[in-house]
Amino acid sequence: xxxxxxxxxLSRDDLKQPGNIDExxxxxxxxxxxxxxxxxxxxxxxxxxxxxxxxxxxxxxxxKMRECLEKCQKRHYTHLISHxxxxxxxxx
Numbered sequence: 146x147x148x149x150x151x152x153x154x155l156s157r158d159d160l161k162q163p164g165n166i167d168e169x170x171x172x173x174x175x176x177x178x179x180x181x182x183x184x185x186x187x188x189x190x191x192x193x194x195x196x197x198x199x200x201x202x203x204x205x206x207x208x209k210m211r212e213c214l215e216k217c218q219k220r221h222y223t224h225l226i227s228h229x230x231x232x233x234x235x236x237x
Contacts, residue, residue, distance in 0.1 A: 147186055147187055147223045148187065149188065149223070149224045149225075149226060150189055150193045150195065150213055150216070150217070150221075150224070150226070151193065151195065151225075151226050152195045152209075152210060152225060152226070152227045153170060153195065153196045153197070153227070153228055154196070154197040154198065154209075155169055155173075155197075174194065176228040177189070177228055181224075181226060184224075186224050189226070195209040195210065195213040196209065197209040197210065
């Protein structure tokens with residue numbers, strides 16, 4: 146069985162683009178849904194959507210990303226999708 150997580154964030158550059166923050170998150174989540182559909186993966190539910198509004202910097206400043214990666218390490222997810230680039234975490 147597959148279990149998919151989404152990792153979505155808004156960087157400083159994203160914030161400079163037109164539209165409000167909620168619209169930007171909705172668009173990026175829709176992009177993740179489209180990637181999941183295209184690859185035959187289950188869509189992430191609310192609990193499996195890690196959303197942050199932070200700029201780059203260290204992992205210490207990214208609590209949602211850390212939480213998501215910790216769950217990936219524990220093999221909680223089979224796939225991790227980001228709107229920037231699709232990543233697949235296959236565990237055997």
